[in-house]
Amino acid sequence: MRKVTLSFSIFALILACSLDTSEIPTLEVGQDFADSNVRVISLDSFTVAVSTMKFDSIITSGADRILVGQYIDSFFGEVKASSFMELSPLVYDLPSDAELDSVGLVLGYDRYFYSDTTQISNLNIHLLTDDLRSDDDIFYNTSKIPFDSIPLATYTYVPEPQDEDSLFIKLPFEFGEALFEGIRDDDINDVEELRETFQGITIKPGDADNSSIIGFSSDATRSYLRFFYRIPQEFDDDEETLDFVIQIDPIEPKLFNNIQNDLPNSVLDTLIDQEINLPSPESNNLSFIQAGTGYASRIQFPTIKQLFDIPGQGTILSATLRLKPPPSTYNDNLPIRDSLTIVLVNQNNRITEQLFFGGEPVFGRINEELGEFNELIYEIPIGVYVDRELNETNLVDDAFIVYPPEFGQSVDRVILEGEEGNDFKATLVLTYAIYDEEE
Incomplete structure (x- = not known):
């Protein structure tokens, strides 16, 4: 030729x-x-x-973005993103007299969004019921980890990814108290002991949401589970914080996003x-x-x-x-x-x-x-x-x-x-x- x-x-x-x-x-x-x-x-x-x-699937572990939200697309139908993550402290050390005040989840916007951010969105925080692990140390857009069907907390908001820095979602005191006291009393000293009580969370959109998909940073300085506590003093109490973060681990990923679309009775349904x-x-x-x-x-x-x-x-x-x-x-x-x-x-x-x-x-x-x-x-x-x-x-x-x-x-x-x-x-x-x- x-x-x-x-x-x-x-x-x-x-x-x-x-x-x-x-x-x-x-x-x-x-x-x-x-x-x-x-x-x-x-x-x-x-x-x-x-x-x-x-x-069939694409790798979503190892990403530096938490994706959560849902919207209805004229071509792809219901597009939904949920995030699964393991959170843990960098150090397992608290003063023996520390007293918990409150606990909340901070999510820092990373400026990414898709679809209509003027509509109301919901974030449902669920506790995982199994460790965030996979057979091949990789998670995909189709991966799932079992979780408690009853949300730990629900947060309703109108996203402002371009104008605001972060969200703060208050979590139940009882949830935070068990983890806080476990670390303070030396019952939880490493990640393996932590997993016996707390495997992580998944953040899911509301089932009826038709708004947007929002990106939050996974950086430890931007998104974290924060415990507010104080040390009793004779006069003024000292206010302190303890953070659980998504730790970078090239061997065992600590974060992945499940991203799916549902479009029944469409020509795209043939792509099975x-x-x-x-x-x-x-x-x-x-x-x-x-x-x-x-x-x-x-x-x-x-x-x-x-x-x-x-x-x-x-x-x-x-x-x-x-x-x-x-x-x-x-x-x-x-x-x-x-x-x-x-x-x-x-x-x-x-x-x-x-x-x-x-x-x-x-x-x-x-x-x-x-x-x-x-x-x-x-x-x-x-x-x-x-x-x-x-x-x-x-x-x-x-x-x-x-x-x-x-x-x-x-x-x-x-x-x-x-x-x-x-x-x-x-x-x-x-x-x-x-x-x-x-x-």
């Missing part, structure tokens, strides 16, 4: 055309081609096959296995991406080897994929991010590698100059991927997928138009130089 090479060092004189090259004039480009006749053409007629796939692809022509010419729940857009170029039908030797100067989210699918409450991550997958949709060029990862970026009427279009430079596909000798059903950064600790979503749109369709724009053309 004739090999097509990829070059980004050659300057390009671009003429728009399709695969029919009969009307393209011959251009003399100069010494780079050793006095050969060169034609530089821009091709945009290759088929771009766009589909949706869904990961990671190996299934939902072509965009079968889903109203749309492809669906959502972080946290595991949806991603899958891209292939089934007609790319038609490039070999052009006579002569050729060099790919550039290859750019253009994808458009319909303007009606995003707004201030449901924003889209300005970049997309690109990873390669095999025929079973197992990730094989991230796409790199020149030692740097390749990202899709929004090019606002391409859109009309404030429309946004993603551009993805995929010359290195196209070159690989052209020179692949085996018939392999691989592809690449796109999804937002922070895929395991957000619920960002993007809806993309597929390959059969009337006003816009997913397009591969390829700039190609032909030289040593056969007469």
Whole structure:
């Protein structure tokens, strides 16, 4: 098979055309081609096959964000995030005469939110009834730990992630007293003894909430379980605090987020296995991406080897994929991010590698100059991927997928138009130089 090479060092004189090259004039480009006749053409007629796939699960442990909330999405249905965490003190030491005053949970906003923060939300704090451990020391968006069905506390609020620093949720005195006295009286001296009394908590949204999903920091200085206590003195009591925090442990994660969506009677219901692809022509010419729940857009170029039908030797100067989210699918409450991550997958949709060029990862970026009427279009430079596909000798059903950064600790979503749109369709724009053309 004739090999097509990829070059980004050659300057390009671009003429728009399709695969029919009969009307393209011959251009003399100069010494780079050793006095050969060169034609530089821009091709945009290759088929771009766009589909949706869904990961069976994605890793959410090891994240530095607590995600809690629920909202109803017109595409993904009920989207819900709950957080599971183990909290423990850095030191197990209290004065023997310390007296507990109160206990509460502090959650520091990390400025992340998704959907409508003007609506009332609920936080239900439940005690775990089992240790936060897993067989492989990894937790996923589908993982769960048993918990007491009766909330320890419920907090109703209107989120202000951009304007406020934190929330304070008061917890029952009796709950705090048992833990506090256990440490003070030397009955609890380490994490193993603590787990016999306190395995941790889960924070869940209200069952009927339709508001937003909020991000809180897991940093020990921002979110913690705080015990307020005093030391009796002859005149004024000293006021002190003891904090239980989420401790960083690379071996045994202490935090994960369960993130799910429920959308009955939808075309997305067919994605019950990671190996299934939902072509965009079968889903109203749309492809669906959502972080946290595991949806991603899958891209292939089934007609790319038609490039070999052009006579002569050729060099790919550039290859750019253009994808458009319909303007009606995003707004201030449901924003889209300005970049997309690109990873390669095999025929079973197992990730094989991230796409790199020149030692740097390749990202899709929004090019606002391409859109009309404030429309946004993603551009993805995929010359290195196209070159690989052209020179692949085996018939392999691989592809690449796109999804937002922070895929395991957000619920960002993007809806993309597929390959059969009337006003816009997913397009591969390829700039190609032909030289040593056969007469």
